[in-house]
Amino acid sequence: MRTRFQQALDELRQRLLLMGGLAEQAVDRACRAYTERDLTICHTVLEGESQINAAEREIDELAFDLLAMQQPMAVDLRFIMAVIKINSDLERVGDQAVNITERVMDMVELPAEDLPVDIPRMATAVGAMVRRSLESFIEGKAELAMAVLEMDNVVDRMRDEAFIMLVKTMNERPQATRQALDALLVTRNLERVADHATNIAEDVIFWVRGADVRHNAIPETTAPAKK
């Protein structure tokens, strides 16, 4: 039989997943707004921010109540600590989506320029990192989290390539400087999303490995959900 505490841990996990979905969707939309130069999508992202902020506060309060409720086992403590950290990373992923839309709103005021940067490709890579970091959390698998850390290098390389190409554009086509700069800042925002996914993966490793070391196995309470 499941205790109330275990049910509450499940709810915490579920809410964090919903929060992850909101954050991921926001980045996805912001990048679509970039590609389609669409202000309506920008406004959807801006309006969604308060929802993400509210979700963050609710998760924090729930985590707090769980810590206060009774003395959790060490593995559950690590799980709750990981949730608190992942929660704040997801909120900041949402902030990055807002930052991207600000660049898009600047860009749509200017003439469209063909720029040597593949934002959709970078967005796909970054979105995969966020999704896999959350998967590693749900399944409690350090190996999946390790894979996210490796993907970060790929995104860093994309950012460096974009930097070189966009500086070249600024030098060769001064009339495109501002647009190139906006695109460059979008790549920086996406890189920061990747950094948050990396942080999430590290928190998962902290949770799983710490649990393994101290308990030699993950008790049912925080064990991965069966597929």
Place this chain on the structure above:
Amino acid sequence: MRTRFQQALDELRQRLLLMGGLAEQAVDRACRAYTERDLTICHTVLEGESQINAAEREIDELAFDLLAMQQPMAVDLRFIMAVIKINSDLERVGDQAVNITERVMDMVELPAEDLPVDIPRMATAVGAMVRRSLESFIEGKAELAMAVLEMDNVVDRMRDEAFIMLVKTMNERPQATRQALDALLVTRNLERVADHATNIAEDVIFWVRGADVRHNAIPETTAPAKK
């Protein structure tokens, strides 16, 4: 008489302050490296990063042990949760210092250009935000934390001014594009440090207000140190 738990809370507070000192120093040094175009200072910052990362892990472990040790009172729980969050913000302040030195290392390879941006002034404002956010934490004062939130607008304005002026430079002096871009990215890094100080201030408000609401006063354990 102070319990072992209370002593451990004090130690946690002290370590977080030391961590804050390291992070602040790293940003300060990175900005000095910018002004003086000094690679030696850059390397000092890069070498200091692992120290900051180690301090973060130690604080997390101590916070974890405190949560596991016994059932803390609600106000102490909120304090420990605030420490966990502030800790991760401070580590990322250190990351920003590293990012700034990377821009400086790019810049010193290029001819020096006179740029219309006052990095030292912005660094001073940002440094004050970090310091005050930590003061608000030490003194447990929500008013001090509120003041930090207001300072964030000033830094955002500096960033926006820098953006406009540096884009102008890129258009008027194409040979200075890359240097202007490096400076622009430094202003973005400083803005992120300001964002972390803002997050810290918000965590202090969460801790103090939450404690006030639930307990109507801050018990001695986590009360501000006497000046």
